[in-house]
Amino acid sequence: MRIRTFIALVFGGYALLEGGVAAWLDHAGVLPTVTGVYLLATLAMPVYLRMALARKWPRPLWLMPLFFSHFFLSAVFLLSVGALEGAGGVLTLFGKGQWAAEMFSPVRQSEVVGGMTVLLFGLVFLNRFRGPVVHRRTVVVPGLGRDLSGFRILQVSDVHVGMFESSGTLLSLRRRIESVPHDLLVFTGDMIDRRFPEVDRFLSFFGSLSAPDGVYCVLGNHEHWIDGPAVQKRLEENGWGVLENRSVPLRRGDRTLFLVGISDPASEREDRTGGPDPDKAFQNVRPEPGDMVVVLAHNPVLWDRLRRFPATLTLSGHTHGGQIGFPGGGWSLATLFYDFDRGMFRREEDGHLQWLLVNVGTGYFGVPVRLGVSSAVELVTLAASV
Numbered sequence: 001m002r003i004r005t006f007i008a009l010v011f012g013g014y015a016l017l018e019g020g021v022a023a024w025l026d027h028a029g030v031l032p033t034v035t036g037v038y039l040l041a042t043l044a045m046p047v048y049l050r051m052a053l054a055r056k057w058p059r060p061l062w063l064m065p066l067f068f069s070h071f072f073l074s075a076v077f078l079l080s081v082g083a084l085e086g087a088g089g090v091l092t093l094f095g096k097g098q099w100a101a102e103m104f105s106p107v108r109q110s111e112v113v114g115g116m117t118v119l120l121f122g123l124v125f126l127n128r129f130r131g132p133v134v135h136r137r138t139v140v141v142p143g144l145g146r147d148l149s150g151f152r153i154l155q156v157s158d159v160h161v162g163m164f165e166s167s168g169t170l171l172s173l174r175r176r177i178e179s180v181p182h183d184l185l186v187f188t189g190d191m192i193d194r195r196f197p198e199v200d201r202f203l204s205f206f207g208s209l210s211a212p213d214g215v216y217c218v219l220g221n222h223e224h225w226i227d228g229p230a231v232q233k234r235l236e237e238n239g240w241g242v243l244e245n246r247s248v249p250l251r252r253g254d255r256t257l258f259l260v261g262i263s264d265p266a267s268e269r270e271d272r273t274g275g276p277d278p279d280k281a282f283q284n285v286r287p288e289p290g291d292m293v294v295v296l297a298h299n300p301v302l303w304d305r306l307r308r309f310p311a312t313l314t315l316s317g318h319t320h321g322g323q324i325g326f327p328g329g330g331w332s333l334a335t336l337f338y339d340f341d342r343g344m345f346r347r348e349e350d351g352h353l354q355w356l357l358v359n360v361g362t363g364y365f366g367v368p369v370r371l372g373v374s375s376a377v378e379l380v381t382l383a384a385s386v
């Protein structure tokens with residue numbers, strides 16, 4: 001998806017939401033003048049956002065009115081009203097007209113909308129200020145060499161340094177990374193959001209991080225939207241390994257962990273740097289018994305193209321876990337769009353196990369809201385089967 005398509009979708013959704021709210025105001029008997037003022041404010045919001053960003057106004061001055069007060073509040077509002085109207089319709093069907101009238105009443109609807117808004121805003125702010133959680137997982141690999149057993153990979157994904165990420169949020173992510181002991185640190189794409197200068201801001205927070213076995217990354221679709229080769233160059237100048245269709249062997253005693261990176265499909269569409277090429281990426285990967293292969297692929301859709309490769313563990317991101325979903329790993333918005341939405345997946349190819357881990361990331365896409373899907377980093381410990 002191109003950035004312009006994305007912006008059109010966001011503002012299209014915004015217009016639909018606001019249209020729904022205006023329709024409800026009319027239904028509730030609110031004066032047309034008030035509804036008109038509300039709609040004018042809606043139309044003025046993109047202009048306001050443009051002005052605020054151009055003049056570098058403090059984040060709360062535009063983030064709060066646009067995304068929380070207007071955008072998110074409208075969605076909460078319509079969902080609540082929709083649920084009440086739906087319940088009222090069902091009650092009418094069962095001949096409970098009096099109860100249904102309660103559901104349709106604007107006063108009752110206002111109470112429910114108010115309650116839901118307070119509850120949901122509380123949960124959203126809690127997630128924002130608590131910082132990312134650490135998901136700790138152990139992957140038991142049959143035949144893994146003893147030298148690699150206990151190897152710890154810390155995966156960070158989709159930081160999206162940009163308009164939604166405050167310095168406080170980024171600092172808390174950095175502290176979280178530093179607080180978790182690991183051997184290898186990897187970033188699986190979408191480190192920045194929409195403008196090239198964000199690379200320097202990203203590096204000012206994370207550029208000095210180190211790990212005993214190094215810091216590596218792959219680019220995500222957002223880097224390719226901006227300028228993949230330029231971002232890669234900047235990250236390499238910082239000393240990071242950027243694995244675009246290439247691999248690096250990491251030695252541990254007598255064993256080797258092959259770290260392989262696959263380019264994102266966006267590299268083909270956006271900056272024509274070739275697209276995903278697993279043949280090229282795996283050309284120097286020849287694992288011997290006891291060795292391990294870990295693949296970095298921003299988009300989990302690439303897992304399907306790795307079936308015939310020795311891709312024992314693939315680390316992905318991209319989906320953000322939908323940002324909104326049921327806590328505990330069930331349904332999320334990502335379930336609507338992706339076969340591999342979040343968490344761990346496993347399959348067997350020619351008698352070999354392959355795992356995919358889809359990291360829900362730490363940043364935001366579209367709206368700065370996470371509900372039921374907390375920001376997270378993944379700590380994967382490799383273990384030999386006994």
Ligand SMILES: [Fe+2]
Pocket residue numbers: 158160190220318319320361365
């Ligand atoms: Fe992302």
